[in-house]
Amino acid sequence: MNQYQAIIIGFGKAGKTLAATLAKTGWRVAIIEQSNTMYGGTCINIGCIPTKTMVHDAELQHDFAAAMQRKASVVSFLRDKNFHNLADLENVDVIEGRAEFVDNHTVRVMQSTDAIELSGEKIFINTGAQSTIPDVEGLTTTPGVFDSTGLLNLTQRPERLGILGGGYIGVEFASMFANFGSKVTIYEAAPQFLPREDRDIADAIANILCDKGVEIILNARVQAVSSEDGEVRLQMPEGAHTVDALLVASGRKPATENLQLQNAGVDVNDRGAIIVNKYLRTSADNIWAMGDVTGGLQFTYISLDDFRIVRDNLLGEGLRHTGDRQNVPYSVFMTPPLSRVGMTEEQARASGAAMQVVTLPVAAIPRARVMDDTRGVLKAVVDSETKQILGVSLLCVDSHEMINIIKTVMDAGLPYTTLRDQIFTHPSMSESLNDLFSLVK
Incomplete structure (x- = not known):
C-alpha cells in the first residue's frame, strides 16, 4: 500500500x-x-x-x-x-x-x-x-433537460430556453442566453424573485431581464416534464409550456x-x-x-x-x-452584474441599527455613459452613529471590481467618508463611490 x-x-x-x-x-x-x-x-x-x-x-x-x-x-x-x-x-x-x-x-x-x-x-x-434535482416527474429522463454543466456543452443555441429556478445561477444563464438571442423563461416556485435581495434591487434586476425579453413566472408549479416533437414540455396547473431546452438551476x-x-x-x-x-x-x-x-x-x-x-x-x-472572515462579497455575472457585501437594507432595519440608506442611479455616472450602459443602481446602508458602512449593493457595469474596494474599507473599520473623499481615477466606475457616499447626510 x-x-x-x-x-x-x-x-x-x-x-x-x-x-x-x-x-x-x-x-x-x-x-x-x-x-x-x-x-x-x-x-x-x-x-x-x-x-x-x-x-x-x-x-x-x-x-x-x-x-x-x-x-x-x-x-x-x-x-x-x-x-x-x-x-x-x-x-x-x-x-x-x-x-x-x-x-x-x-x-x-x-x-x-x-x-x-x-x-x-x-x-x-x-x-x-x-446539482440538486427537484422531484418532478420526467425531469431526469427527458431529452433536452440539462444542468448547468450540460448546457455549457451545447453546440447549438436553443431558440427557447426554460430555466427551472430563479436564483443566482438561473439569473446568470437567463441574462447570458438572452444576450445570445434566445427567448428565455424563468420558472420560479417561490412567490418572490431573489428573496435575499432588497425589493428595489430585485425589481431592478427583474426589469433589466424583462427588457432583454426574459419572462419571469413566479409561483411556478411544474408538475411534470416530457418530450414532444423534439421539444421539452412543462406541465403546469394552468396548462403546458414548451421550450427547446430546459436548464435545471435549483441549487x-x-x-x-x-x-x-x-x-x-x-x-x-x-x-x-x-x-x-x-x-x-x-x-x-x-x-x-x-x-x-x-x-x-x-x-x-x-x-x-x-x-x-x-x-x-x-x-x-x-x-x-x-x-x-469578514464581509464576504459576492457577484452575480448577469449583464450588468450585481455585487453585494454586508447587510441589505432589510437586514439592517431588523438589526435595530440607526441608519441611513442612499441610492445613486447608474445613469448619473459619467463612465457608465462612456461605456454605453446606464442600467442599474448603487445602494449603500450606513450606520448614522458610527459612520460605518453596513452594506452595499451595486447593480452596474464593473460592480464585481468595485465591490472589493468597499469590502476592504469595511474590513478595516474605516468610516464611509473614506470612500466619499477618496481620490479615484476619472472617468471610472469606482469614482461613483464619491458621489454615492456624498449623499449620506
Missing part, C-alpha cells in the same frame, strides 16, 4: 493549492480526482471560468458556436496548466478515480479496471458540490454521497455537508474538509480561504479560523 503524509480528495481550489504548498515543504502528497476532465476543480471546468467566458462573449454578441469554441479553449488551457502544476512536482502523485474511505487513514480509489488503496497520515476532503448540494464517510468516523448533517469546527477539522482528528463540501458559501474564494486556514493549522501558528 502506498504511504502518504497527505491525501487530498478533490482537485478544487483549496485541494490543489494545499497539495502544492505541502509538496513544496517536503510532504509526500497524493491528490485524487475522479475525472481527468475536472483537473483544476469546478471553477475552471464547469463553473466560474466557462460561464464568465460565455457571459463576456454574449455581451459582445459573438456567435454562439464561436463562443463555445473559445470557452472550450480557455478551459482546456487552464485544466492542462492546473494538472501540470501538480503532476510535475516530484513528490505529488495525481491519481484518477473515485475515492472512498476504508477507515480514517485508508482511502480506496476505484479505477476503470481495478482498485488501489492509499494510506495517509492526514486526509483532506475537497469534493465540492453537485447545489455537498458531494459526499459516495465517500463512505461513516467508515472514517466523519459526521455529516442532514444535507450531507461535512460537519467541521472553526479550523475545518472533522469529527475524525486527522481529517479536514474544505470548500463547498462543508455546506457553507459556495465560492472559489471561500475555498481558497479554507486553504489558508488549514495551512496555518498545519504549518503556521494555528490561529486562523473561519470566524476571522
